[in-house]
Amino acid sequence: MATAYVNAKVYTVDPSKPWAEAFLVKEDGTFGEVGTTAEISAKAPANIVDLKGQFVMPGMHDAHCHLLIASQEKLFEAKLGLDAGPKEVVERFKAYAGSCNHLETVGNWLIGNFYHYANFPDEKPDREFLDKAFGDQPVVIREYTTHNIFANTAALKAAGYDVDNPPDDPWDGYYVRRPDGSITGELVEGAAKNMWAAIPKGTPESHLEALEYGVKMANRFGFTAVQEASANAVYLEAAKALDEAGKMTINLDAHVVYWGWAFSQEIPDTLIKSINNAHKYATKHFNPNMVKFWLDGVPWHPHLTHCPLDAEEPEKPDYKKILVPLQVFDMAIDRLDKEGRTCKVHCCGQGSARHALDTFEKIRAKRPNGVRHEIAHNMDVHPDDFKRYKELGITAEMSPAVWHDKDYQPEYNPMSVYPFTGLRDAGALLTIGSDWVFAPETPNIFPALQALLEGRKGWEMTREQILKIVTIDGAFAVGRDKDEGSIEPGKLANFIILDRDMTSAEEIATTIVKKTFFEGKEVYDYDSDELKHFQGRSG
Numbered sequence: 001m002a003t004a005y006v007n008a009k010v011y012t013v014d015p016s017k018p019w020a021e022a023f024l025v026k027e028d029g030t031f032g033e034v035g036t037t038a039e040i041s042a043k044a045p046a047n048i049v050d051l052k053g054q055f056v057m058p059g060m061h062d063a064h065c066h067l068l069i070a071s072q073e074k075l076f077e078a079k080l081g082l083d084a085g086p087k088e089v090v091e092r093f094k095a096y097a098g099s100c101n102h103l104e105t106v107g108n109w110l111i112g113n114f115y116h117y118a119n120f121p122d123e124k125p126d127r128e129f130l131d132k133a134f135g136d137q138p139v140v141i142r143e144y145t146t147h148n149i150f151a152n153t154a155a156l157k158a159a160g161y162d163v164d165n166p167p168d169d170p171w172d173g174y175y176v177r178r179p180d181g182s183i184t185g186e187l188v189e190g191a192a193k194n195m196w197a198a199i200p201k202g203t204p205e206s207h208l209e210a211l212e213y214g215v216k217m218a219n220r221f222g223f224t225a226v227q228e229a230s231a232n233a234v235y236l237e238a239a240k241a242l243d244e245a246g247k248m249t250i251n252l253d254a255h256v257v258y259w260g261w262a263f264s265q266e267i268p269d270t271l272i273k274s275i276n277n278a279h280k281y282a283t284k285h286f287n288p289n290m291v292k293f294w295l296d297g298v299p300w301h302p303h304l305t306h307c308p309l310d311a312e313e314p315e316k317p318d319y320k321k322i323l324v325p326l327q328v329f330d331m332a333i334d335r336l337d338k339e340g341r342t343c344k345v346h347c348c349g350q351g352s353a354r355h356a357l358d359t360f361e362k363i364r365a366k367r368p369n370g371v372r373h374e375i376a377h378n379m380d381v382h383p384d385d386f387k388r389y390k391e392l393g394i395t396a397e398m399s400p401a402v403w404h405d406k407d408y409q410p411e412y413n414p415m416s417v418y419p420f421t422g423l424r425d426a427g428a429l430l431t432i433g434s435d436w437v438f439a440p441e442t443p444n445i446f447p448a449l450q451a452l453l454e455g456r457k458g459w460e461m462t463r464e465q466i467l468k469i470v471t472i473d474g475a476f477a478v479g480r481d482k483d484e485g486s487i488e489p490g491k492l493a494n495f496i497i498l499d500r501d502m503t504s505a506e507e508i509a510t511t512i513v514k515k516t517f518f519e520g521k522e523v524y525d526y527d528s529d530e531l532k533h534f535q536g537r538s539g
């Protein structure tokens with residue numbers, strides 16, 4: 001039987017009818033009529049649910065998330081905290097090692113998150129203190145940016161690094177060194193690739209458990225659609241299995257990594273197999289056919305690995321800082337565009353964004369009607385490039401959604417520009433991604449949305465714009481706008497009930513998701529949630 005939801009404040013995101021009081025959800029999980037309480041109540045036979053004036057909107061789209069690794073971190077790895085110096089790192093690892101919930105997933109390795117340079121002498125963590133505390137046990141810690149990693153001697157040896165004869169730096173990264181040239185154990189970008197590949201990957205059961213946790217976390221924060229920004233071989237297996245078990249309560253579009261180490265934890269040799277075979281893992285709610293590239297690193301201290309424009313020839317990117325061999329990137333984008341597969345390209349500097357746009361321009365000259373691609377992050381884009389997003393049909397995916405945090409605002413970090421209004425005024429399709437995995441404990445985007453409403457220069461957005469960005473525009477970016485992203489007859493009944501009206505509440509940073517529905521079924525309920533304390537935090 002259909003269910004009628006009545007007496008609500010329904011913000012539909014359908015421009016032809018932005019507000020309603022009630023709607024029908026049909027037995028097949030799609031919306032029926034949308035209208036007034038009187039109209040919809042009259043559509044008997046239907047169960048009637050009185051929403052008592054609550055605010056309802058479409059389920060949101062998280063345009064950039066790392067569901068599996070974020071969840072593995074939270075469930076199985078040591079939580080060291082961003083305040084941890086050497087003493088706290090050792091204490092917290094020891095407390096965690098005693099809890100042993102990690103043993104079956106990563107063996108005797110100790111994996112922790114995160115270290116922050118500011119807490120170490122000379123801003124350089126040195127493996128010596130880990131060696132003293134843990135001896136032969138491999139220990140690794142992700143950096144707060146999640147791009148780099150710090151390892152003790154046992155882990156370095158296990159991953160094949162020649163610790164006694166300090167290696168030369170690779171072309172796409174470097175080793176942090178002591179004054180005598182020996183390595184401290186901090187591995188930056190490409191220098192970490194063997195370490196990422198060597199870290200134990202866990203069991204299929206642990207992947208499934210973690211992905212289920214991640215999907216529930218997405219539902220908890222109002223998401224019914226997510227883009228996975230770093231799928232790999234284990235991810236494809238886990239997502240397919242989770243959907244087949246009936247637990248995939250989001251529509252998930254996954255970008256399998258073509259090039260990039262830290263998040264794939266694999267090397268290109270094996271990643272290419274997953275890219276070629278991705279279609280075999282497609283299920284009803286899982287589309288694994290998108291692809292991811294990291295063109296550069298991040299503009300955050302102390303390892304500034306983003307790609308700026310060239311200092312001498314400022315119309316060009318500083319090609320030395322592009323982390324994918326140029327020819328590989330050209331050929332791969334051409335191939336994937338021909339195959340109609342959306343590519344998401346990580347770009348954190350003005351130079352990498354320009355290089356991605358230049359590459360897309362070449363393929364659009366060849367195939368004017370090709371598929372929509374994305375540039376991820378867009379922390380800093382040269383204003384001359386704003387208009388190219390619309391011209392080339394490129395989505396400007398804005399992430400990580402941490403710009404409300406002081407450390408990531410332009411006055412504290414000149415490269416954290418996030419040019420929302422510049423891109424909007426140039427007609428770019430904008431989306432927002434939590435980039436969960438990165439330091440925040442949850443994928444909560446409400447504090448970041450609030451920051452876009454406070455009139456800061458470059459971020460002057462309206463409520464209607466941000467609600468559209470996190471719903472229908474996200475759906476459009478992945479080609480699902482016919483099925484989701486607004487409350488309209490015939491679309492999937494993916495909707496959320498919030499504790500306040502997003503179109504008028506003065507403060508939305510602390511918004512609480514009361515319920516989430518996916519294909520008409522309730523998949524999240526705040527009142528019975530054991531982890532409800534995660535919600536309603538303003539930062």
Ligand SMILES: [Zn+2]
Nearest residue numbers: 064066229435
């Ligand atoms: Zn990411």
